[in-house]
Amino acid sequence: MSVIGTWLSENGRLHFSLIDPDSQPPQEAGKKAALCADYGTDAIMVGGTTVESRQQVYETVAAIKNATDLPVILFPNSGAFLVDNADYLFFMSLLNSTNPMHKFTEQLEGAPIVKKLGITPIPTGYMVISTSPRPTTVEKKTQLDKITYDDVEKAVKYALYTQFTGMHVLYMDAGSNPQQPISSQMISQVRDSISIPLIVGGGIRSADTAREKVEAGADIIVTGTAVEENIRSVKTIIQAIKEK
Numbered sequence: 001m002s003v004i005g006t007w008l009s010e011n012g013r014l015h016f017s018l019i020d021p022d023s024q025p026p027q028e029a030g031k032k033a034a035l036c037a038d039y040g041t042d043a044i045m046v047g048g049t050t051v052e053s054r055q056q057v058y059e060t061v062a063a064i065k066n067a068t069d070l071p072v073i074l075f076p077n078s079g080a081f082l083v084d085n086a087d088y089l090f091f092m093s094l095l096n097s098t099n100p101m102h103k104f105t106e107q108l109e110g111a112p113i114v115k116k117l118g119i120t121p122i123p124t125g126y127m128v129i130s131t132s133p134r135p136t137t138v139e140k141k142t143q144l145d146k147i148t149y150d151d152v153e154k155a156v157k158y159a160l161y162t163q164f165t166g167m168h169v170l171y172m173d174a175g176s177n178p179q180q181p182i183s184s185q186m187i188s189q190v191r192d193s194i195s196i197p198l199i200v201g202g203g204i205r206s207a208d209t210a211r212e213k214v215e216a217g218a219d220i221i222v223t224g225t226a227v228e229e230n231i232r233s234v235k236t237i238i239q240a241i242k243e244k
């Protein structure tokens, strides 16, 4: 079974806290991670679309590892910022990009680095959903074959492709701080079409929204902006995800 599959079978639904090394100094990132650990988060993801320094990523991961026992998963925007002090890496292909760099080339160049550093890769199909009129940073920086808020059929097509090409997990992301999260209807239809674990992120800032998205079929909820802007809300978000 895949790493994520094992975590899910042992713990039920999961919550991952996303920390962007660009948003605060490493010590501050460590404090945030420790609070999220107290609230019951299951892993810390480290990454962001605007990260530009390997040292910054390394020091952020070091501070988080110092402050918590949680697994740290890199959420990279490039193979250039991989570090050996993280535990795992979302080895991601941005499926609905028209630019081969985001789908394949970065991964190809990064593969020997992952091997050398000894981080465990988690083969991940990554889909960005365009939920809002105002594009998110990831939408601006990647060239997307757009999947709009209502285009459930297209999302299902990409989800099936993800599973059929052997990815261990599908991550559906509305990008950071979008005007609205991915629709529950889309999550539910995607969930019904695949059997691999489903991660959902982007725009989930309240317990009610988190509950709605897990009820629709998300196995794992990622929150980033909530960790940055209203860390206390992460506690109730986690409680909502884990309640039966």
Ligand code: 1GP
Residues within 6 Å of the ligand: 018, 173, 174, 175, 176, 177, 178, 200, 201, 202, 203, 204, 222, 223, 224, 225, 226
């Ligand atoms: C972005 O899914 C993550 O890649 C988190 O999004 O910052 O909106 O929580 P938020």
